[in-house]
Amino acid sequence: MRRGKLRIYLGAAPGVGKTYSMLSEGHRRVERGTDCVVAFVEHHGRPRTEVMLHGLETIPRRTVEYRGTSFTEMDVDAVLARRPAVALVDELPHTNVPGSRNSKRWQDVEELLAAGIDVVSTVNIQHLESLGDVVESITGIRQQETVPDEVVRRADQIELVDMSPQALRRRMAHGNIYQPDKVDAALSRYFRPGNLTALRELALLWTADRVDEYLQEYRTEHRVSKIWGSRERIVVGLTGGPEGRTLIRRAARLAEKGAGGEVLAVYISRSDGLTSASPKELAVQRTLVEDLGGTFHHVVGDDIPAGLLAFARGVNATQIVLGVSRRRSWQYLFGPGVSATVARESGPDLDVHIVTHDEAAIGGGRGAAPGAPPAPAPPPPG
Template identity: 65%
Template sequence: MEKEDNGWRERSGPLARGRLRVYLGAAPGVGKTYDMLGEGQRRAGRGTDVVIGFMEDYGRPLTRKMAEGLETVSRKSVPYRDTAFTEMDLDAVLARHPQVALVDELAHTNIPGCRNEKRWQDVEELLDAGIDVVSTINIQHLESLCDVVESITGIRQRETVPDEIVRRADQIELVDMSAEALRRRMAHGNIYPPEKIDAALSHYFRPGNLSALREIAMLWAADRVEEAIQRYREQQGIQEPWATRERVLVAVSGGPESETLIRRGKRTASRGAGGELLAVHVQLSDGLATTPPRILDHQRSLVESLGGSYHTVGGEDPAEAVLRFARQVNATQIVIGASRRNRLKNLFSRGTGEAIIEGSGDDIDVYVVTHEEAAHGGLLGRHRTCPPQSPDDDTL
């Protein structure tokens, strides 16, 4: 039997895999451990069986006080090179088998001699045993971002967690703090001991560093929220786009106008916070390629250099394939080129652009961009025509 309580499960029957909640921060000192302990206190106050599997307070009084009253599983001593170190006693936590275990520092590397090399592997064992886990991590410890963080801070992170471990978490909560507030916490001695404060403020905790790390953390967390929204829409069979952010899809034919469209799409996406650029090329199902691969590769490189993503989809009808993909990715706008068809062809058949406009409905805006390669003649349907503004306007 199970019942839900704030997204966590109380169990009295056969155990399923536990649920993982991760408090994600941009830098040390934002309050991840404090919030983790606060969650433990709230859960315990509602009658849930909560223990501290591992917690590091670094001598911070407020953090230590927040842990008061919570049961703590004693650490185990691990000898290594004539020195005794303490680690989480995984077997003791498993034997205690609480409903919820608080396990700090997901990226921690265990001392040699422990069963697992990494703490996230310990957490996986707890989850497999049906124990819910609340943990913490900083954005710089995600494997895919350690190079980016090093380029910003000049410090290489040796302890990392595969992104997929955190992405699979049932809940990810961003612990946010402005750069100014975090520097004040540092200056007041609430993060590091006095002898380390000046060096930290002058190096890792510079305002620019902290603002950049904060932005990275926000964007990574926003992407996880977007993934959750997409899963929900798929599960509920929702086809209409939800305009949670501007997502601009450029339909790339491979023709000479494609670079103009890509750059226009990038500018459109950049006008709003969190805007996203995507490009899609339709490969006809007959397998006949009408554009040389080197040209498509060049256009893919342009999209990726502008921070967008390039996609190839198959289909018999290019317009139908573009619209189907647009709804799959929750696009809010589609950018297409003005028709290169001559007037005679337009009299007898409907072009791809017209079909995209007519099929877009009321929930996707279609922008038709004129270019030198377009033949004279109009496109029918609800759309907006965007003429090029100047040669410089199409160069990013």
Template identity: 50%
Template sequence: MPALGARPPRPSSGRRGRLRIYLAAAPGAGKTYAMLNEGHRRKSRGTDVVIGYVETHGRPRTAEQIGDLEIIPRKKSAYRGLTLEEMDLEAVLARRPQVVLVDELAHTNVPGSRHEKRYQDVLELLEAGIDVVTTLNIQHLESLNDIVANITGVRVRETLPDWILDQADEVELIDISPHALRQRMKHGNIYPRERIDAALNNFFREGNLTALRELALRRTAEKTEAQLQQYMASHRINKLWPACERVLVGFDHRPHSRQVIRDAWRLAHSLQAQLIAVSVEPTGFASVTARLVRLLKYGRRLRAEEEAARRRLEAHALLAEDLGAEVLHVRSPDIAQALATIARERRVTLIVLGLPTRHRWEELLRGSLVNRLLRLSNDIDIHLVPRRPESEAEDSSSSHT
């Protein structure tokens, strides 16, 4: 078995099991209940299903949901004077069911177990061709460990690498509003009575739950996005599928970019769309012609203007970040091609640019960005932002910096 955290090699032959993860923002959302319900659904279709490990946490409704599902007895291990129970991996492998239900994917096994972490047990089951249905709370993802600690004030000790979630065949979000989850807690449906007040005043504060819910929603959306991209690539689908709105705004060092970024944000906000801000640094011949244009325009003031342009570009990127945009800086000999490529890769539905105000000699040297972009992205809408008086005032004042 690979070292802790390492990706296992894909089996060279034979069927690999499929992994389904029920993901939630916090304990008590209903992951285990959903996992057991899925087990009953598959069993009713004639599938051989067993429970490898389930943790009911003393919740009567969860325990009742086990019903007539076959349970593989747990393996008992002595540790520091205690008798601890873990999933009996060897027994599950010997039983060879079609599907095994394994609760709490991020769990750390008792020292001396076959693997240090339960997710490693699950990987071995998958390599043996057994399908696994499991559960996970968002705070257990390694990449979110610091974020969760900052939100909740609690450092989660049991984590697993993000690629486990990335490689899952199915991820289903078990979503519940923070208010409803707190009500479950108050009614004693999550923790014992003696733990309720402390939980409500700490980890289960409404603000914490709202932030954790947003993390879970985003992570699930990213997984869905990746699966859609993989499907489109495997089926050689090049046409844009606008499953959701995404706005790309191109910006550079020119003062007009501030207005363009603000207009793009307003459009994205009205469409409830993600905003991606992209600056392209020209390379090769494009870099030479860009510098020649600046030399013709500024002459001996070129060095000072280039420093001012660098500061403006940084300020524009910061503005985009402050507005919540994802900011990308790329280098390319072809600005239009770079923007079109990013737009297609990110399945952008609208591109926002500043209306060009080039002199004729600039067009001859550099060509028309808008015309090339129109040809390269003919199924993506392009919105051009004209220069308004306030933008011209900014341009005039900044040209003297």
């Protein structure tokens, strides 16, 4: 039996239109002749959303008694018995009433998917487990209902439902999201313009990262080696010398100039272990690049320029940042430096920045290349 496919409508906050979009998708599928049912949808008293339920078959909910109160939850067994082609299931992070078969709705959805039923669902960005601390720092509210990021990342399709903070606040003021008695409190607290802008940025960036994963998978599957400059991705070649800190900061400034810029610092070590790079300095630089939002990578390769270029092309980089050589002039008798070689071999689709620094041309035996061994002794006089 094939596993069902999961489609998720992702939004930045309540009221952006996730449930409405999900129900619209249900109507489109029914019009195409697909057997689609509403397994669970909560319209929260929103008239426009409630109207969208008309014309769609709805599976009756299951009633659960808890501490003397009746609650309704999705009836998983009823959906499995009905066995539709597609089930619409709202609010994926929802916590089920104690005594239910599964504690979370996303676990109910996993059962439907395992049975071969396609599921269309909804999630707000603040409910992703990994973003709990970030969302709390923005809104001052700790989300109690969360869904593991991996559950959402495994979705076959993720569609962002976007709305500007101004438009969302207008919807709120017009009573299209909450009941009138809750509007003023919501606008002055959770739905403040700053909160909504930050949550919207989180949703856009998280979705962009997911799209980037799809792109990398496509490039790998189709063996695409040509660089596609869909976003600025800057590789920093580190030697293990102190100039690396300057290079990392320069790369971070370059990344800030473009939306969604990314910094990847790479140290290439030789397979024979011949290197005088300082482990302590590399640890400092790893911390620095991670503090600036980048990533650190350690690659083994004997041909330093080739290894650096292969790494850059493998991650679809658009720019490489290298330091001016620390070699003395007589050392060029042994061939061009790494920076010159990388610049020559980079091709037209990869920009190379050669950055000056305080360590330039002072020698000292550390070498100029990422991971290079100590420089050879100078030729004897005469």
